[in-house]
Amino acid sequence: MRPYIIKRLLLSIPTLIGVSLIVFFMVRAIPGDVVQQISGDAPVTPEFRAQVQQDLGLDKPAYEQYVYWLGNSLRLDFGTSLRDRQSITHRLKNTLPVTLEMAILALLVSLIIAIPIGMISAMRQDSVVDYVSRSVAIGFLAVPTFWLGTMIIVYSSVWFTKATPQAQAYQQFWENPYQNLKFLLFPFGYFIPVGPAVILGVSLSGTVMRLMRAQMLEVLRQDYVRTAWAKGLQERRVVVGHALKNALIPVITVIGLQIPIIVGGSVIVESIFNVPGMGQWFFQAIGFRDYTAVQAIALLIAVAVVISNLLVDITYAYLDPRIRYS
């Protein structure tokens, strides 16, 4: 086990370096005069140019800029936003928990939807129940997040106008857990679960359900399940007692790999629902050429993905010894 973990750790180092290189040079590849872009429509004054060049370190050679930026980033100093001059690290402290919380809630929602459907679908493969459940799940997969969000905003304005939550309703979980959860899950009332976290969860559930179904099908064909059947155990006991647990482990593990999808979804959902998380911030930052912010967010997300991949792989190796030797 230990050699495998060490090997995986070593392998993630080049990945991290590669990610940081891409993030850094992507920003610099954007055409046009960076200073003019940041200045917006105002004429660029020499003072402004000097200031921006100093902020971005543009007066130094590229490799030096990169090393400087990476060094600062490792110390969690991401500089200041080019747009509002606020500390990026400080803002990350406020936005990261929001997105993280939404991601966790979305995952929970997706599991609540996907596990029963996936299970039943596999148990009754190719039956009407299977078709219906799969249709629903793939329907969730097919419905674009941005459309669902737009529809909810548009139709809620028609149907539940008076129930619209207050604009400043977003409160951090530790400030007011009740308000916070209500906003993310049930903004228009308790029987209408259409909050941003739910939308994100629904769009994830399609993927999770497919995974669940496939794993369940595989497990149901395993010898020990056949043995259980042969012993004449009831279906419920076979499925819940033997199959479910084994099918769930890989499903839950692989959820760690959904981070890129969740982040992609949060860019959209946060923008539509006005959730003050990293996704909305990123989208605004790229629109306004807030390079320092864009760099910081992209790097942070990529690092999170790399780490979660690492954890998933190690968990897998722990669960399935064959992998270690492949």
Added chain:
Amino acid sequence: MNHTSSFWDKFTGQRVSRRRALQMSALAGASAGAIAIVGCGGSSSSNTTPASSGSPAASKTSTGAGSEGTPKPGGTLHGTVSLVLGKDPMKASTFLTHALASFSYSRLLRFKTTIGELGQDDWYTTEMELAASVQNPDPLTYIVTLRDDVKWQNLPPVNGRKLTGDDVVYSYNRYRSISPNKANFDMVDTVTAAGQVVTFKLKEPFGLFKSRLASFQDLWVMPQEFIESSDTASEDRMLGSGPFIFDKFEPTVVMSWKKNPDYFEKDAAGAALPYLDAVNLAIITDQNQVLSQFAAGQLDTISVPPKLIDSVKGQSPNAVIDQAPRNILSMMIFQPESFTGAAKPFADERVRQAFSRAIDRDALLDLVSKEGGEWPNMPINAGFGKSWWLDPKGSSIGSGGDNYKYDVAEAKKLLDAAGVTNLEVPMHFSSTVYSTVVPYYDIVRQALPAMLSDAGIKVKEVPEEYGNYIAQTFAGKFDGFAFSLESVFSDIAAYWTNMFYPRDAGGGRNHSSVSDAELAANIKKMLQAQSVDDLHQQNFDLQKYTSQKMYYVPMVTPVEFAARQPKLKGVLNSTGPTTYGLGTEAQLKNWFTA
């Protein structure tokens, strides 16, 4: 389409009372913020229609504070802005920062405001803020005497210290060193202070100098100790002499202020201002959200995209609706080489005139606003009011007015005369941000190619996302033409110089690099005029000239709307281009009925 034919005439009728509401642009967050992002300050000058427009009773109630009852102190105002991009009005190039500044900061003068109707003659005139008086003994000297009772807000590091002339000089020097708009004060030679007296010595006469002192983009008075207390002090918070004390800012969530108990102005009855205890601006980018929030009663005042006014009236039948054409200029701008190097085809003024005549402005207005709108002149928009804006439909514009008339046959003739056949030309536009900022941008930019194709002009559309658009096209690096929006300035002079002076001589927004020495000389002459009548006349003459030349082809100025809850009283109304002020300009006398 009677509503488009003569907008102003309609409002002189009894049906609706005309007044201009600051609040529209002001807390009217969606557009305000929007404009901010355009980098293009918009000012909505608004005409107010009392709640149930059409009811004669309502139209009579709109004059004077008296009709609204005695102001009751207390309460929190809930407004909205779409984005906050910085808090230091001197550093910022965007309109939104300027719009937020007067909550906490003050200027020497400000634009005149009133509760109720502000007559056209009062549009765009100044009144005292920090200044107690301004003397103009000769065309080159302005002597500003400051009020004696102004204190900085009672917070460290200033701790309620008295505001003096030295503070003004410090602010002026800082402005001249860091502001992107510093060229607006190029006519000033020296600024000196002695106690409460500040003397501005000009290099050359400048008739609109008092307007400049009141401008939102320029001379905010800020305390030195605060600015210098840390590198980011002026971006972390606001600390000035304004009516509200900065409370908190959470990006994309909220920006809020509390009442400044030591504010220097009192109302007519001698009661302390402001009445409000606090102001809360929710930061919401999505207009849909804004409208829902208003309908649910969570917001007290919003701006309404012009097409959606019926939806707002339907959901909030009691809302008070203000309406006016906003001062955002929409226009076609042409490849700079047309003027710097006589590049075809736009070097020929007949081609530009043909483009203008191919546009059916009334059809566009009909499409984008329930109340139609106006035709802007170049560069002075309808929002300035009739004393500054020369109506292209009016009689005094002369033959230049023909260039605005929708006439495809004439457009084709002009193209033929210019020897242009089978014209195929790129049109640049912004595919993001502008469409949020200016609700009609996307509609007009799609209708434009269709209209031009009727005149035999084939348009190749070049979409650019906002960041690129601003850095390239807006900055004058493009071929063909572009459909663009213009920043909103506080006075007409800023438009003339920014758009027609050479780029390196104050023409920061001369997108097409128009180089017309005669026009530039005439602008300079106008700006030195000392009598208001002379200034007005020259301003009109210049607009006649630009209507003929069509260096930029102005598009449309739709009537836009703002809505507020009926319980909100004491909304100040102000003048045209300056109306993007919040704080002092709009919220100073706000109060709520129970």
Added chain:
Amino acid sequence: MATTIDAPILSQDPVIAGDPPGISAWPRNIWKFCKRKPLGAFGGFVIVLMLVAAVFVDGAIVGVNKPLLAPSGYNEQHIRRAQVDQGPSLSHIMGTDELGRDIFSRILYGARISVIIGFSSVIIAAAVSLAFGTISGYYGGWFDIIVQRIVDIILSIPAIILLLFALTVFAARAGPYTRMFWIILIVGFLISFASVRVIRGAAISAANNQYVDAARTIGASNMRIVFRHIVPNVIPVVIVLSTVQLGTAILAEATISFLGYGIPSPFPSWGAMLNLSGSAQFRIQPLQAVWPGVAIALTVYAFNMFGDALRDVLDPRLRGGR
């Protein structure tokens, strides 16, 4: 190393390539497919409809210069207030948009954009991932390690971030057609990164087969083994992956167009018709927001269902079941 969601689903066992069915067997096979996989068949049906719409929406492909299936052109404007933002009626079955254009026509034209973007980018993705996946899986060594690292790196950055970035870099001032080209290229490459892993896995398990060992012992060249034994075993995996990815590609284009970075109106991209910045407009005529979304969802749904059914059919291990 399962970083794509599809990896655990797709069996990595080699496919035993059967004899290709003769032409005469097609109708019977299709019928069998429909009976056994009704959802897949439904997906297939929607895909056929979409292809028909894409080809025959107007006469451009068959050489006639007018709309065929569509009642009017995609940018035929009627800018009078009485004609804009209308609800469904007999003359406009989905109503009209803010410029008085027939929404139904725009939806049909939108199918063409989606088909072009979907198929082109998936073909790019299939070619790239087949080449890199097979070589990486069969030869291993340094090449494999480098390819895997690159894939790791790219997959670590969420696709939407890469897409927004790549489009700002490459298509900053591109016209609609050039922009479409870049979207196809970028989406194609991004998708191929996700596939390389799966294909590599399939290639490895194919290479571990005894008949590959046998071929090697009788002295077959690597080239021959790759083309005779590995590629045929990998192709079904590519087909199944590609079918599902068609939906992914269409969704990707719709998403970035929704955000304003893709194909702008007046071009009838479904995503652009939903336009983030103009969503307040839908308060006037909420159905305007419904149609493009339904079109996208139905298309993605169809490709997923069809792909799933195809996998069940092509993958012997999951075939049958109960």
